[in-house]
Amino acid sequence: MSTSASPVDDLLAAADRQWRTLGVQRGDRLALGTDLRAELEAAQADGLAPAELLGADPAAFARRLAEEAGVERLPPRYGPILAAAFFGAVVALIVGFVLATGLHEAFVAAFDLPRSVHVPVWLAGGGFYAGVAAVTIAGSVFTVRVLLRDAPRIRHTTTRMALLLPPAVAAAVAAAVAFGNALDYPLTPFAIGAEVAIVLVGFLATTVLARRWSITSGGTAEAGGRP
Amino acid sequence: MYRMIAVDDAAERQAQLLRGSLDMCLLALLAAEPAHGYELVRRLDTAGFGAVSYGTVYPLITRLHRLGLVANALEPSPTGPPRKVYRLTDTGHERLSAWREQWIQFAGVVNATLDVKGTSA
Numbered sequence: 001m002s003t004s005a006s007p008v009d010d011l012l013a014a015a016d017r018q019w020r021t022l023g024v025q026r027g028d029r030l031a032l033g034t035d036l037r038a039e040l041e042a043a044q045a046d047g048l049a050p051a052e053l054l055g056a057d058p059a060a061f062a063r064r065l066a067e068e069a070g071v072e073r074l075p076p077r078y079g080p081i082l083a084a085a086f087f088g089a090v091v092a093l094i095v096g097f098v099l100a101t102g103l104h105e106a107f108v109a110a111f112d113l114p115r116s117v118h119v120p121v122w123l124a125g126g127g128f129y130a131g132v133a134a135v136t137i138a139g140s141v142f143t144v145r146v147l148l149r150d151a152p153r154i155r156h157t158t159t160r161m162a163l164l165l166p167p168a169v170a171a172a173v174a175a176a177v178a179f180g181n182a183l184d185y186p187l188t189p190f191a192i193g194a195e196v197a198i199v200l201v202g203f204l205a206t207t208v209l210a211r212r213w214s215i216t217s218g219g220t221a222e223a224g225g226r227p
Numbered sequence: 228m229y230r231m232i233a234v235d236d237a238a239e240r241q242a243q244l245l246r247g248s249l250d251m252c253l254l255a256l257l258a259a260e261p262a263h264g265y266e267l268v269r270r271l272d273t274a275g276f277g278a279v280s281y282g283t284v285y286p287l288i289t290r291l292h293r294l295g296l297v298a299n300a301l302e303p304s305p306t307g308p309p310r311k312v313y314r315l316t317d318t319g320h321e322r323l324s325a326w327r328e329q330w331i332q333f334a335g336v337v338n339a340t341l342d343v344k345g346t347s348a
Contacts, residue, residue, distance in 0.1 A: 055281075
């Protein structure tokens with residue numbers, strides 16, 4: 001339900017929604033909206049109904065206007081990016097686990113540490129799982145880069161994923177461990193599911209953030225064709 | 228039923244013809260006299276194009292502005308906020324001349340072709 005004060009506000013809100021869907025940059029949306037508001041308010045003052053001016057489909061009007069204005073469009077494509085990131089992460093997680101296990105066994109067989117050397121369990125475990133996590137993140141980023149190579153600004157997105165995912169996944173894992181610790185690490189479906197969900201939500205939210213960052217920064221070319 | 232199809236077909240045909248020539252006609256109307264957006268809609272109607280919507284004209288004016296063929300200036304209105312009035316730029320005048328020549332030549336070829344078909348039918 002609309003709470004806008006005027007028909008002009010309603011139309012501009014509908015147009016802005018369409019421009020967002022099309023991936024029109026914020027600066028361009030603002031400029032297109034300002035110009036359109038001035039036109040519609042002037043027409044309204046002359047006794048013309050703004051809704052009649054734009055026709056029955058303001059979204060189609062907004063789409064046409066964005067096309068004719070030649071504004072840069074960067075559709076977010078969150079769905080395909082999340083799907084590719086998730087798929088790549090799952091495959092890489094399996095590969096990483098097999099790889100880390102294999103390397104661990106190979107090193108144990110090849111090297112015999114002297115008894116004086118004590119490797120803390122947390123360090124060994126941390127190294128193992130950090131290796132698996134690194135392969136998982138790398139696989140996810142690589143998959144997004146390859147599968148969505150034609151998406152605009154995908155290189156920026158994967159660069160930001162590579163930057164943001166390691167600390168975010170580390171934080172999510174820490175949160176999952178804290179959650180498990182609070183419950184005394186029960187091996188119930190609920191506890192394990194919740195821990196997986198915490199890490200997964202952290203991973204996916206960070207991927208969305210990386211994409212959002214890449215399409216909202218540096219791509220704010222002015223809409224040269226605004227009337 | 229047949230009549231409805233014929234009317235739809237004629238409207239669709241009219242829309243197709245308009246699509247290829249509306250930008251040129253807008254330039255011509257603005258060359259005659261600067262105007263604001265919905266005034267152009269009225270002028271198109273008066274010129275005989277029928278009801279061309281503002282939703283068609285405004286995006287087109289946006290393109291012409293992007294191409295540097297029209298410029299705009301805010302002018303005070305007696306009825307409300309200032310209105311954006313469009314006028315042709317020098318580039319717009321040059322482009323209109325070129326498009327006009329091209330159109331006349333093209334229309335001549337089309338007319339000649341139609342005349343030949345008409346006499347042989």
